[in-house]
Amino acid sequence: METNRLEAFSDGVIAIIITIMVLELKVPSGAGFANLQPILPIFLSYVLSFIYVGIYWNNHHHLLHAARRVSAGVLWANLHWLFWLSLFPVATAWIGTNRLAPAPTAAYGGILLMAAIAYFVLQRAIVANEGPDSILATALGSDWKGKLSPLLYIAAIPLAFVDPRVSAALYVSVALLWLIPDRRIERALAKRESLT
Amino acid sequence: METNRLEAFSDGVIAIIITIMVLELKVPSGAGFANLQPILPIFLSYVLSFIYVGIYWNNHHHLLHAARRVSAGVLWANLHWLFWLSLFPVATAWIGTNRLAPAPTAAYGGILLMAAIAYFVLQRAIVANEGPDSILATALGSDWKGKLSPLLYIAAIPLAFVDPRVSAALYVSVALLWLIPDRRIERALAKRESLT
Amino acid sequence: METNRLEAFSDGVIAIIITIMVLELKVPSGAGFANLQPILPIFLSYVLSFIYVGIYWNNHHHLLHAARRVSAGVLWANLHWLFWLSLFPVATAWIGTNRLAPAPTAAYGGILLMAAIAYFVLQRAIVANEGPDSILATALGSDWKGKLSPLLYIAAIPLAFVDPRVSAALYVSVALLWLIPDRRIERALAKRESLT
Amino acid sequence: METNRLEAFSDGVIAIIITIMVLELKVPSGAGFANLQPILPIFLSYVLSFIYVGIYWNNHHHLLHAARRVSAGVLWANLHWLFWLSLFPVATAWIGTNRLAPAPTAAYGGILLMAAIAYFVLQRAIVANEGPDSILATALGSDWKGKLSPLLYIAAIPLAFVDPRVSAALYVSVALLWLIPDRRIERALAKRESLT
Numbered sequence: 098m099e100t101n102r103l104e105a106f107s108d109g110v111i112a113i114i115i116t117i118m119v120l121e122l123k124v125p126s127g128a129g130f131a132n133l134q135p136i137l138p139i140f141l142s143y144v145l146s147f148i149y150v151g152i153y154w155n156n157h158h159h160l161l162h163a164a165r166r167v168s169a170g171v172l173w174a175n176l177h178w179l180f181w182l183s184l185f186p187v188a189t190a191w192i193g194t195n196r197l198a199p200a201p202t203a204a205y206g207g208i209l210l211m212a213a214i215a216y217f218v219l220q221r222a223i224v225a226n227e228g229p230d231s232i233l234a235t236a237l238g239s240d241w242k243g244k245l246s247p248l249l250y251i252a253a254i255p256l257a258f259v260d261p262r263v264s265a266a267l268y269v270s271v272a273l274l275w276l277i278p279d280r281r282i283e284r285a286l287a288k289r290e291s292l293t
Numbered sequence: 294m295e296t297n298r299l300e301a302f303s304d305g306v307i308a309i310i311i312t313i314m315v316l317e318l319k320v321p322s323g324a325g326f327a328n329l330q331p332i333l334p335i336f337l338s339y340v341l342s343f344i345y346v347g348i349y350w351n352n353h354h355h356l357l358h359a360a361r362r363v364s365a366g367v368l369w370a371n372l373h374w375l376f377w378l379s380l381f382p383v384a385t386a387w388i389g390t391n392r393l394a395p396a397p398t399a400a401y402g403g404i405l406l407m408a409a410i411a412y413f414v415l416q417r418a419i420v421a422n423e424g425p426d427s428i429l430a431t432a433l434g435s436d437w438k439g440k441l442s443p444l445l446y447i448a449a450i451p452l453a454f455v456d457p458r459v460s461a462a463l464y465v466s467v468a469l470l471w472l473i474p475d476r477r478i479e480r481a482l483a484k485r486e487s488l489t
Numbered sequence: 490m491e492t493n494r495l496e497a498f499s500d501g502v503i504a505i506i507i508t509i510m511v512l513e514l515k516v517p518s519g520a521g522f523a524n525l526q527p528i529l530p531i532f533l534s535y536v537l538s539f540i541y542v543g544i545y546w547n548n549h550h551h552l553l554h555a556a557r558r559v560s561a562g563v564l565w566a567n568l569h570w571l572f573w574l575s576l577f578p579v580a581t582a583w584i585g586t587n588r589l590a591p592a593p594t595a596a597y598g599g600i601l602l603m604a605a606i607a608y609f610v611l612q613r614a615i616v617a618n619e620g621p622d623s624i625l626a627t628a629l630g631s632d633w634k635g636k637l638s639p640l641l642y643i644a645a646i647p648l649a650f651v652d653p654r655v656s657a658a659l660y661v662s663v664a665l666l667w668l669i670p671d672r673r674i675e676r677a678l679a680k681r682e683s684l685t
Numbered sequence: 686m687e688t689n690r691l692e693a694f695s696d697g698v699i700a701i702i703i704t705i706m707v708l709e710l711k712v713p714s715g716a717g718f719a720n721l722q723p724i725l726p727i728f729l730s731y732v733l734s735f736i737y738v739g740i741y742w743n744n745h746h747h748l749l750h751a752a753r754r755v756s757a758g759v760l761w762a763n764l765h766w767l768f769w770l771s772l773f774p775v776a777t778a779w780i781g782t783n784r785l786a787p788a789p790t791a792a793y794g795g796i797l798l799m800a801a802i803a804y805f806v807l808q809r810a811i812v813a814n815e816g817p818d819s820i821l822a823t824a825l826g827s828d829w830k831g832k833l834s835p836l837l838y839i840a841a842i843p844l845a846f847v848d849p850r851v852s853a854a855l856y857v858s859v860a861l862l863w864l865i866p867d868r869r870i871e872r873a874l875a876k877r878e879s880l881t
Contacts, residue, residue, distance in 0.1 A: 102300060102354060104690060109308030109501075112697030116705055117312055119771045121320070124709070124778040128786035147771075151764045155757070158690060169351070173472075176347045183315045183343075190320040198324035276761075298496060298550060305504030305697075313508055317516070365547070369668075372543045379511045379539075386516040394520035494692060494746060501700030509704055513712070561743070565864075568739045575707045575735075582712040590716035 100161045103175060107161075110179050111154050114186060118146055121190035139193030142205075145272060146189040149209070152275040153182065153216065163233040164223045174222040178215035184208050202257035202264045209268065210250040217243055246271050296357045299371060303357075306375045307350050310382060314342055317386035335389030338401075341468060342385040345405070348471040349378065349412065359429040360419045370418040374411035380404050398453035398460045405464065406446040413439055442467050492553045495567060499553075502571050503546050506578060510538055513582035531585030534597075537664060538581040541601070544667040545574065545608065555625040556615045566614040570607035576600050594656045595649035601660065602642040609635055638663050688749045691763060695749075698767050699742050702774060706734055709778035727781030730793075733856060734777040737797070740863040741770065741804065751821040752811045762810040766803035772796050790845035790852045797856065798838040805831055834859050 125132035188208040191201040227233045249271050253264035321328035384404040388397040423429045449460040517524035580600040583593040619625045641663050645656035713720035776796040779789040815821045837859050841852040
């Protein structure tokens, strides 16, 4: 099986997740700018989740682009990752409508953590398929971002009960960390193309 | 007509069905973890339906991958199958919001049954197109899973009025049965590729 | 510009329209089968609209498959047709929630009429691009179905104020008329392929 | 990375945005034609936004069609543009439910302005990739429409507090201005093809 259909299906789900998140941004109840104020926290949580989904979409692109084969295990690892992504809209709306209350802030971190673990598993499944000496395996290297992010989420979850703003700051930091796309894979692919 | 556009369209519908199911998972009404409790049964029914849709997506992939031609009959058989899939979100929400009440549990089984029958018809339509000696026909073989699943649904529907938990156990069992993807087709395709 | 991206975009919109229609099928308010009764008319209108969208998807496939070029005019004719299709969900929900009341029944016919006209214009735009002696132009032939359907809708709209069931019967008849897919194009394409 | 997947993902998001906008067109509350009146302003704002999204889809097509390479910067510029497009549904519903009240009319212009700036940035990012002497750079030429539109939005935003109808007239004028698709790129591509 080629990677094309897996890409297309994942793109479809991600596109819908992004757009469903915006559905939580309800139409303001009145006609004045003051009516925008209650939806501002929802808007900010939407922006953060949009960036997270964008980061995943970017990295997923590079990941599948470097893959040559798709096994049944990869298909299920991908679906598992999409499952956790599909919970982003409800987690985003919960944190947004409760303005960084402790439980929603911790839950948001929990969903981020599960998505990160699922992505890690997906990466492992693809690398296992490609072989330990494959371009992908070399390109991923130490994968320090992929290892650091879950640790930061794990720290942020209990911290939500101390001060939710610290957790929020951690979520924003991880997003900034990843905004720089996975150039390792890009570079390794460029090298492969220049060799052939 | 090639199978590409049928795949792409089906993928689109399936991607949206998966994401619409999650819309039923309403934002908790308060800011505490206790507010998650009322949506827990909806979450569990979402997980089960997600797995079912994932199984169908996987098998549908393998099925179309093995097909070489698409006839008007296949197009309609595919739309008919997508019609029953499109009822998954409402059936999932009904069973979830009523915590395994008899009628929703039976109705959920009814939708699963209709989707299974529709998928069986789709399979027949594609096999009829490919010919009885085609790789696909050989690969499907006795198709014991495809024949056993509807029987289990037919048993689960009346059992919902005796004890809905038995029906739920049956739905989970069928999902587990199918989680092992259709390796028959994969194997037959691999054989074809190795011959050519 | 190739037809691929136009197909993919149209497929996306159609897939979402189909799935949005099912959103109008609200979760029953109670746990008994009796609670299904109020949503039965909505279900029936959903079935009819699903069939209509399926017919359009099928015919649109054949139409674009026979096209070789896409002009700016074709892009806009296609968007115009998708605009009217996008009103199917609200028209379906209106007729369904009001159980064939005159105004919703007439409005449903109005949307069907506009979609039919838009599809006719799209067909003309593509044929104009392909030339009057093209395979597509020959394949479409007299296009009696495409000419009869709008006439039946035009008849059904005022009849909704006499007896909405007559209008509903007309809408069902047109659907049955079209359920037989556009074999003309299929046949003409097969002929072209056998010549080359 | 090829432009295909970027196109497919953007198409998915745009297709969903178009269909989500129509969700704001609520089912009329009664069975008479009089019940259509309250949703008429929402319908009109839907029509305008549909045309805007259609224009963007058209121009985005031509833009990506002329691009040969996609960099990480282009991916993010594209996501940034999709972010502002994703706010069209809520902006459309706000202006529609408040019948051209000043604040919603100004906010609508603000979203249009941000989307226009984001599109401009995307265009720059692609041109930077292609080189200043590329076909795309030549084709875009002075890009007077792309420079005039933001100016008209900037004028329309404060004017919403004087007379919102003037702002609305400006939004409609910009749409009409763009309805003529980006023939420059089409022409330049045709020239390239005729040269090779």
